[in-house]
Amino acid sequence: MLNAYTSDEIRAAERKLMARLPEGTLMGRAAAGLAVACARALPRVYGARVLLLVGAGDNGGDTLYAGALLARRGARVDAVLAAPRAHAGGLAALRRAGGRAAGLPDGPPDADPRLTGLVRRADLIMDGLVGIGGSGALREPYAALARLAGGAPGVVVAVDVPSGVDASTGEIAGEAVRAHLTVTFGAVKAGLLVDPGASRAGTLLPVDIGLGPDLPEPGVVALTGAEVAGLLPRPGAESDKYRRGVVGVVAGSDRFTGAAVLAVGGAVRAGAGLVRFAGAADPVRQVRARWPEAVTKIIAPEEGVAEVGRVQAWVLGPGMGTGDGALELARAVLATDVPVLVDADGLTVTAREPGLLRRRAPTLITPHAGELGRLLDVPAGDVEARRLHHARRAAAEFGVTVLLKGSTTVVAEEGGPVRVNRTGTPWLATGGTGDVLAGIAGAYLAAGLACADAAACAAHVHGLAGRAAATGPEGGEAPIAAMDVAERLPAAVRALTSGS
Ligand SMILES: NC(=O)C1=CN([C@@H]2O[C@H](COP(=O)(O)OP(=O)(O)OC[C@H]3O[C@@H](n4cnc5c(N)ncnc54)[C@H](O)[C@@H]3O)[C@@H](O)[C@H]2O)[C@@H](O)CC1
Ligand SMILES: Nc1ncnc2c1ncn2[C@@H]1O[C@H](COP(=O)(O)OP(=O)(O)O)[C@@H](O)[C@H]1O
Ligand SMILES: [K+]
Structure with a gap:
């Protein structure tokens, strides 16, 4: 049986597990699994161009740490910081590993030649705008970035959930990222199994972060x-x-x-x-x-x-x-x-x-x-x-x-x-x-x-x-x-x- 959960159920389980572990352990596990999945999705990591779309929350944090791991293996990693703040530890790790990070230009992202160039040239884009903390329709400039990623020639990897998809229900209120691969942490979210969200997720790749014993009875299942x-x-x-x-x-x-x-x-x-x-x-x-x-x-x-x-x-x-x-x-x-x-x-x-x-x-x-x-x-x-x-x-x-x-x-x-x-x-x-x-x-x-x-x-x-x-x-x-x-x-x- 494949069990799937709402964001609240995942959060509650994460809180219980986090209370027993040193700070940062779960994000470390998530980022490590994410980096491995991205490396496998690339023909080779060394020299690959990787673009990170980074939101203000922990979803952006996972993305920055995973980007740092790829940068250490020789990937050319650029992060676009979609919000005025970003996960501080993740950002520092990326910069230490040789990755670059910059905020958004003034004006519409899709009219900025630097940004559209990064999107066009990226071998892989990681969508770390929002994860299970997302609610309602994607706001600007996130929505514009999701649209930009939609036209990208490279592989799009959603971090935990494609941004814009309601992780609990699969509902999409506005724009949403369309991913080839979704690397999802701890347990599968129900919204990744049900359309319209499911068709935005592409292939699902769950990464175990040790949540199992803390999860409740699932509200959504898929029989094998x-x-x-x-x-x-x-x-x-x-x-x-x-x-x-x-x-x-x-x-x-x-x-x-x-x-x-x-x-x-x-x-x-x-x-x-x-x-x-x-x-x-x-x-x-x-x-x-x-x-x-x-x-x-x-x-x-x-x-x-x-x-x-x-x-x-x-x-x-x-x-x-x-x-x-x-x-x-x-x-x-x-x-x-x-x-x-x-x-x-x-x-x-x-x-x-x-x-x-x-x-x-x-x-x-x-x-x-x-x-x-x-x-x-x-x-x-x-x-x-x-x-x-x-x-x-x-x-x-x-x-x-x-x-x-x-x-x-x-x-x-x-x-x-x-x-x-x-x-x-x-x-x-x-x-x-x-x-x-x-x-x-x-x-x-x-x-x-x-x-x-x-x-x-x-x-x-x-x-x-x-x-x-x-x-x-x-x-x-x-x-x-x-x-x-x-x-x-x-x-x-x-x-x-x-x-x-
Ligand atoms: N809590 C934990 O133990 C773990 C969390 N992890 C990661 O943390 C994520 C959850 O992180 P957060 O709780 O920080 O939340 P998110 O990073 O998913 O989203 C919150 C941020 O997105 C903004 N936001 C929400 N809805 C939006 C919308 N519609 N348009 C634009 N911006 C919007 C919020 O203002 C906030 O800044 C997970 O999806 C996962 O990637 C992992 O690191 C694993 C461990
Ligand atoms: N987009 C789709 N993807 C997968 N299956 C679909 C899709 N649209 C319809 N189906 C399936 O096709 C079948 C159509 O059933 P139904 O709508 O009752 O048609 P009819 O009355 O002509 O038999 C159902 O099993 C439904 O789940
Ligand atoms: K995401």
């Missing part, structure tokens, strides 16, 4: 492949199709037949013992043609799902339409006493009667930002900008487990840490991949996994399959179709369970 493999349902000698889990899928409409085919495909390929599909005549015909493994039944909304047969979990929603008939079906499925996954149109109709989500049996909702925005009555852009906040809020407000899709998939439920998915690829942003995901998670629910486990495992496996579909055996990358993701599921699970 081995942990997902351990959770995935696996048949045993006593298994039969019913015991492995029967998943009912209510999806599709005469207008949207593909969603039904894709959701059923996700469930079949993820290993459901049996898939019972119920819907309108056209999607039933399509599902039968593509997935002869599924059992199908044509239903009218007023009939409900009582005659579909016994299932251990329902998947409700993909392509089912948003009219009154769809709402009637949603009421029927949500009135059952088994776990229900609500996706897509199922969420749109449920937004008209959110009370339907308050059930005794477990409920998992799988919205994208637009669908969650409708449920919470906030614009989709706000959901995307504050993914942790809105996923947690929906989990608390509706008493459900929430899998929020998009550039970082997060799974939230009350009383547990948020799980962040680290597989996947932006190639998954294509119509129908969400329907496949719903089918996968439905199969895992039917097999008996708890909502958060089913959701986290489904997102992980779906992301692996999506990546495998996009890259293929030839290497490179290419666009994918949603069905490719369903077809790659067995291979993705084989790779996961073999540990490769």
Whole structure:
């Protein structure tokens, strides 16, 4: 499990550890780890041009000490002091090591030829403007420096956190540094795992400074492949199709037949013992043609799902339409006493009667930002900008487990840490991949996994399959179709369970 923390949690742990150690020990450890990481990111240290962007706080201090270590190894190090004061010990160390430091010119930094020249020529830029002490949008001149670094040809290394990214949440209020590498101290910050912050961090490189024993239970975690493999349902000698889990899928409409085919495909390929599909005549015909493994039944909304047969979990929603008939079906499925996954149109109709989500049996909702925005009555852009906040809020407000899709998939439920998915690829942003995901998670629910486990495992496996579909055996990358993701599921699970 990769554990991630807020700035306050890291600070509290640092305070406890610092109380037991001589002053400066932690900064020394941080700077040493940072210097090693920077040295590895350079073809050679001797003669390399290194530019330090230095803020007023300890983040700038780490940067100055690391710069001093590189200067001692022969790098040509220049520091730009972005604030009137800088960490005194760090500055003295840099100067003793032969590094140069200067304040900012009057006027806009991007109009200063000396500064733009330093940025253009730097082989490596260290962003030490702000770390976990940052709050709100980057102020000037920090914002201008972050912009300048954005256009730099060299490697950009963020010190602890890319400046401008909220370390606790991944939110970005204004400008933010875009790093190739983030060297983060003590423990991973939650904001480095969740977009938009995660995509500014580049590769994450944690540096151990001895914080471990002082850290609390994490509020954000990411499961490893081995942990997902351990959770995935696996048949045993006593298994039969019913015991492995029967998943009912209510999806599709005469207008949207593909969603039904894709959701059923996700469930079949993820290993459901049996898939019972119920819907309108056209999607039933399509599902039968593509997935002869599924059992199908044509239903009218007023009939409900009582005659579909016994299932251990329902998947409700993909392509089912948003009219009154769809709402009637949603009421029927949500009135059952088994776990229900609500996706897509199922969420749109449920937004008209959110009370339907308050059930005794477990409920998992799988919205994208637009669908969650409708449920919470906030614009989709706000959901995307504050993914942790809105996923947690929906989990608390509706008493459900929430899998929020998009550039970082997060799974939230009350009383547990948020799980962040680290597989996947932006190639998954294509119509129908969400329907496949719903089918996968439905199969895992039917097999008996708890909502958060089913959701986290489904997102992980779906992301692996999506990546495998996009890259293929030839290497490179290419666009994918949603069905490719369903077809790659067995291979993705084989790779996961073999540990490769
Ligand atoms: N506390 C510790 O034990 C350790 C801290 N370390 C470093 O210390 C950092 C935290 O240092 P600090 O607490 O001094 O805080 P930071 O250096 O992260 O930031 C504080 C400074 O940034 C300014 N600032 C905050 N928000 C700003 C904004 N939006 N725009 C412009 N300026 C802004 C503040 O006015 C202040 O001068 C960590 O990220 C890490 O790099 C490491 O040395 C490891 C040990
Ligand atoms: N930028 C992105 N990066 C990675 N994955 C993404 C991105 N955008 C969307 N996805 C993933 O693609 C899938 C799209 O699902 P969804 O929005 O429900 O589409 P649809 O309804 O067409 O199936 C989800 O699994 C989502 O997490
Ligand atoms: K930083």
